[in-house]
Amino acid sequence: MRFCSLGSGSSGNAWLVESGGTRVLIDCGIGPDRLTARLVQAGADPGCIDAILVTHEHDDHVGGAAAFARRHSIPVYATYGTVQGAGSALSGMARLHEIAPSGRFSIGALEVLPVAVPHDAREPVQYVLGDGSVRIGVVTDLGSITPHVTASFSGLDALVLEANHDEGMLRNGPYPKFLKERVGGRYGHLSNEVAARLLGAVASDRLQHVVAAHLSLKNNTAALARQAFAGALGCAEDWIAIATEEGLDWRDVSAVRA
Numbered sequence: 001m002r003f004c005s006l007g008s009g010s011s012g013n014a015w016l017v018e019s020g021g022t023r024v025l026i027d028c029g030i031g032p033d034r035l036t037a038r039l040v041q042a043g044a045d046p047g048c049i050d051a052i053l054v055t056h057e058h059d060d061h062v063g064g065a066a067a068f069a070r071r072h073s074i075p076v077y078a079t080y081g082t083v084q085g086a087g088s089a090l091s092g093m094a095r096l097h098e099i100a101p102s103g104r105f106s107i108g109a110l111e112v113l114p115v116a117v118p119h120d121a122r123e124p125v126q127y128v129l130g131d132g133s134v135r136i137g138v139v140t141d142l143g144s145i146t147p148h149v150t151a152s153f154s155g156l157d158a159l160v161l162e163a164n165h166d167e168g169m170l171r172n173g174p175y176p177k178f179l180k181e182r183v184g185g186r187y188g189h190l191s192n193e194v195a196a197r198l199l200g201a202v203a204s205d206r207l208q209h210v211v212a213a214h215l216s217l218k219n220n221t222a223a224l225a226r227q228a229f230a231g232a233l234g235c236a237e238d239w240i241a242i243a244t245e246e247g248l249d250w251r252d253v254s255a256v257r258a
Contacts, residue, residue, distance in 0.1 A: 082121020
């Protein structure tokens with residue numbers, strides 16, 4: 001099983017996960033032409049994507065989904081609330097599947113677990129994907145930690161985790177007051193500090209990869225995110241990977257451990 005990022009941040013998000021010949025996109029907030037170029041760069045055939053899993057209706061996560069799905073006849077999966085919140089961004093699609101915010105389902109070789117999260121969207125979820133041997137979690141765009149989130153993302157083999165902002169940088173940064181309150185609120189985005197607490201709570205000796213994602217360009221730095229995550233794990237800072245607006249190369253997740 002392996003995964004990569006095709007883009008992470010406010011300019012557009014898309015993650016590619018594959019196992020056993022099944023390839024799934026988590027989110028598609030990148031325009032179809034740019035996404036196609038990044039898929040080709042990653043060595044993936046854009047016409048061989050089996051599904052798009054949408055986390056929520058914000059444009060940086062769903063903006064390119066309809067156009068790309070129609071171009072390649074790809075089914076799209078999203079909660080009822082996300083479909084309603086997305087409006088024209090998802091309406092009228094022939095292969096649109098509404099999913100429960102906690103019900104497992106399968107796409108080819110992959111088992112998909114949607115996880116409900118606190119975020120300022122209609123019915124947002126994040127995802128855990130597994131192939132029977134290993135499990136990968138992608139959890140971005142949430143403002144606070146819940147027992148359900150902690151339980152759902154515990155004991156994984158790889159974790160993509162939001163590290164949106166440094167609390168001091170956000171507090172003293174250029175955003176207007178209302179936006180600072182939204183980003184830092186319980187339905188906004190995780191700070192480095194809160195994300196590190198979640199990471200410490202869910203980590204186990206199975207964990208092979210940790211990726212800090214959805215970093216704010218104005219309110220965070222890669223160095224600060226790495227420092228917080230490494231502190232939570234007691235590992236070297238350079239072991240923590242960073243997903244940027246340009247993406248992140250492939251990470252292999254193996255069931256065989258030394």
